[in-house]
Amino acid sequence: MIGKIIKGKSFQGCLSYVMEKSGAAVIGMNMDGKDPYSLAKEFSMSWQLRPKLNHKVCHIILSLSPEERLNNHDWKIAIAQYLKEMGFTNNQYVAVKHTDKENHEHIHLVTSRVRMDGSVVPDSWDWTRSQDVIRKLEQNFGLAAVTSSWESDRQEQTKSQIDKEIETGKATVKRQLA
Structure with a gap:
């Protein structure tokens, strides 16, 4: 599994890209909205707790190897473990599975870096923490092990x-x- 973390400023733009792509399916969220606009409004509840934070959006992509698949139930378990271990414990999030490309199963997690109590998920060294969490997910779900970037x-x-x-x-x- 390969992970990529992108931090940004616009929930609406990120959600539009993730949700409106052909083959996109929401497989998990802890919010009520049904479309990018309503979800972006809902995300504003958390980021208004820290209005001066520049990069409040955390867009995470988790991609499987071409020959690998996870069913939605397993993806939900993997998402919950990933978010918890990365420190997104009380954060709004939306998880969208993309099947737009053959042999490229991947999910997009759009989450607020601002927890509902106003604290912020730290982003220093998040890519190394992410790779550590992904190595655990590979073991838990019997996925092919990918060499971490610092070992390559x-x-x-x-x-x-x-x-x-x-x-x-x-x-x-x-x-x-x-």
Whole structure:
């Protein structure tokens, strides 16, 4: 399983992308709204507790390997474990499963970083914590183990390296050595 965390400012924009895509199905939430607009209004209850917080939206994508599948019941268990271990214990969230691409089962979690008591889920080193939680989920659900980024010999190119390749039309040294 691979995880990606994106922090943002707009619940409406994130929810529209996640919910209005072809093949999207809500598989879990702790809210009443039925569409991106009503859910964004509902999310405002939590972020108004911390109006000065810049990145209140936490958009998490959890993707399975192409040959793997989880049923909705198992996804719900995995989501609950992931949110709890990442510190989202009293936070509003929506979980949407995407089946828009063949052999690419994944879910999108849209959650507020602001808990309903006004405290904020810390985001420092969240990507390392996320990888640790994902390794546990892989074991719990019998999924293929993916090497954590810090254990891998291969590092992805940086944005500036990619930009330089595009600008010059030449492969960077890093790509040539890979």
